[in-house]
Amino acid sequence: MTNIYIYCLFDEEDTFHGVYSSLKAVHRDAISMINKGVSGVYMETPRGMMQPSLKTLRNTFKGVCDVMVRYRSGRRIAKIIKTRIKE
Secondary structure, rough: OOOOOEEEEOOOOOOOOEOOHHHHHHHHHHHHHOOOOOOOOEEEEEEEEEEEOOOHHHHHHHHOEEEEEEEEOOOEEEEEEEEEEEO
């Protein structure tokens, strides 16, 4: 049985924006979706708030499933949920 991991992207109103198989692509789209104002972008993980980076996102999702990470900038929020397709 093969595990296929997917990443779902939502905004602050829980509007679905897409499903991705690439962590790099979902990170890029989440940053571009919320980086509209003058506020800085921060990443909220189960370990706390930190600067967003692809490396940090990859390490947060490594070895776990059904985890949510939020990107915040002012009032704008992007949510990334890692899950898997079950066969």
